[in-house]
Structures are given as C-alpha cells and as structure tokens.
Amino acid sequence: MKSAQARQLGQLMCDTTYDVLWQPAADWVRNRSPGSSLTCRVGSGQATYHRFDPQQKQHLITYGVRMVEAKYRPDTAQGWLSSREIRQRAYFGGQLSPLNLLAHTCCHEFAHLLQQSAGQRYRGSVHNRHFYGILDELYESGGAEATRQTLADRAADAGVALSDVEFEMPDPMAERSNWQVGEAVVFGSGAREVRGSILRVNRKTCTVRAIGRTRSVRYRVPIQMLRKLN
Known part of the structure; x- marks a missing residue:
C-alpha cells in the first residue's frame, strides 16, 4: 500500500471516529467534563494512541500511517494487540481483515477516551477490566459494526481499497x-x-x-x- 493511500485511510478513520463514535457520546463526555472536545489526526509513524489534556479538556486520537500500512498484511498485522483482541474476544466474528482491523482500531482508541472520561484509566492499568467492559459495550451496542460499515462505505466512495477478505495467517x-x-x-x-x-x-x-x-x-x-x- 502506498503511503498516500494509507494517509487517506487514516483520515477516513478520523472522520468515522468523530461522526460515528464521538457524536453520540459527546454529551455524556461533556456532562462529566464540561467543554471537552475531540481532535483526530493522522501521525507520520506507527504510533497510535489516545491522550487527554486536562488543562485544555481536549481528547486527542492519533492514527499512525505506518500502523495503517502494517494492518494491510497478515505477517505485520498479527503482532498488534488489535489482532489478538479480535481473535480472543471474537470481535467481528474473530476474523482478521484490513477492514476489521482498522475499524477495531477506531473502537479501541475511542474506548480509551470513554475510559478516561469515566475515571477508570489508571497509571499502570490501562487495558484493565473497565477498558474491556467499555470495548465490549461498543460491540454489543452496534457501535463497532456502524464504524465498520461507515469506514467501508467511505473508503469505497473515495476509491481506496479496503479489503474485508479474511487473512490467511502464517503458520x-x-x-x-x-x-x-x-x-x-x-x-x-x-x-x-x-x-x-x-x-x-x-x-x-x-x-x-x-x-x-x-x-x-x-x-x-x-x-x-x-x-x-x-
């Protein structure tokens, strides 16, 4: 995958996160922390993360362009936590594909935003039971599937290849x-x-x-x- 395509997909992930995940949750987040906002950006490396600035009350989600590239190939995708989560927790039927991996990445980082807002993110305890309770709820409520479908539709509209074909993983x-x-x-x-x-x-x-x-x-x-x- 070319870097320009990966960056374009990263921006589609940003737009989808904002429209599908943030908009329905924004009032709940702001009730807990008035004035809170979300900025999504595409980073130049592989680092993908959520951060919160308590002074500005700003949530920042970064999707690394190299992360996008890595999740397009089975040999580089399977080393990511998102791959283990999809398989072990049967998200999206436990199937790994570029579409499922990138849609799940949106849900994973947004779950950190909700975890932070709920006061359940602690030093040394980030991927804790509270986090996975929130992530599970995104799947059970239909939020994850809406994210997946929206990302697929927007990629198709933009003419960017985003396969939903399950990977054949290396033995x-x-x-x-x-x-x-x-x-x-x-x-x-x-x-x-x-x-x-x-x-x-x-x-x-x-x-x-x-x-x-x-x-x-x-x-x-x-x-x-x-x-x-x-």
Whole structure:
C-alpha cells in the first residue's frame, strides 16, 4: 500500500471516529467534563494512541500511517494487540481483515477516551477490566459494526481499497523452522529498529541479543516480527 493511500485511510478513520463514535457520546463526555472536545489526526509513524489534556479538556486520537500500512498484511498485522483482541474476544466474528482491523482500531482508541472520561484509566492499568467492559459495550451496542460499515462505505466512495477478505495467517510452526540460533535478524522500523542475533528459538518467539549501541540487551520477539538481516 502506498503511503498516500494509507494517509487517506487514516483520515477516513478520523472522520468515522468523530461522526460515528464521538457524536453520540459527546454529551455524556461533556456532562462529566464540561467543554471537552475531540481532535483526530493522522501521525507520520506507527504510533497510535489516545491522550487527554486536562488543562485544555481536549481528547486527542492519533492514527499512525505506518500502523495503517502494517494492518494491510497478515505477517505485520498479527503482532498488534488489535489482532489478538479480535481473535480472543471474537470481535467481528474473530476474523482478521484490513477492514476489521482498522475499524477495531477506531473502537479501541475511542474506548480509551470513554475510559478516561469515566475515571477508570489508571497509571499502570490501562487495558484493565473497565477498558474491556467499555470495548465490549461498543460491540454489543452496534457501535463497532456502524464504524465498520461507515469506514467501508467511505473508503469505497473515495476509491481506496479496503479489503474485508479474511487473512490467511502464517503458520507459527512453519515459521519457527525458518530461524536458526546465531542467525542475524532485524525487527521494528525507523528509529525503533533493532538488529541482533538469535540466541534461542522458542515456540512462538525468538530470544534475540541486540548488536550495536544496545548490544547488551536481550529481547523476546514474536517470530512473525523478525526479518533476516542481509
């Protein structure tokens, strides 16, 4: 997927979040914190998050353009929390597709907004039972499906490809056989890219010893996130 298309999809996610999720909830949020507002933006990296400025009473949701790109491919999509949530909690029938992943991302970040407004987001306890209670309610109430349908319709109107076809996910056991102790690998991207060598091949992860500036650090990396270092 081209970066321009990913950015366009990110903006459609912003518009959908505002129109489908924020508008019905705005009065409830403002009753708890008068003057609250929401700004959605598309970030240049992969960071995707919700933040709240208590001084300005402004909620900010950022959708990273690289996150959008990553959720278009099964090998890069399955390492995200959103993939595990869809599968483990049977959201959207437990099916992973670009449409389901991006629609769920809108719901996930908006659930953080509602969690913050309800005073149920705590330091060191973000993805807690309160958060998942809110996220479950978005699905049970039809909010998540409305988000999914609106995002699909807007992408079609804009001529942007957004597939609803379920991914064929890589077989972890087959992937495991591709890696050997001592092999040079890389994971992450941009400023967060880490290079290293494999110390141990586990069932679903590899233990990697970093090289370079962080050479004393060891990481347990999901197998699907590793790439061979050429």
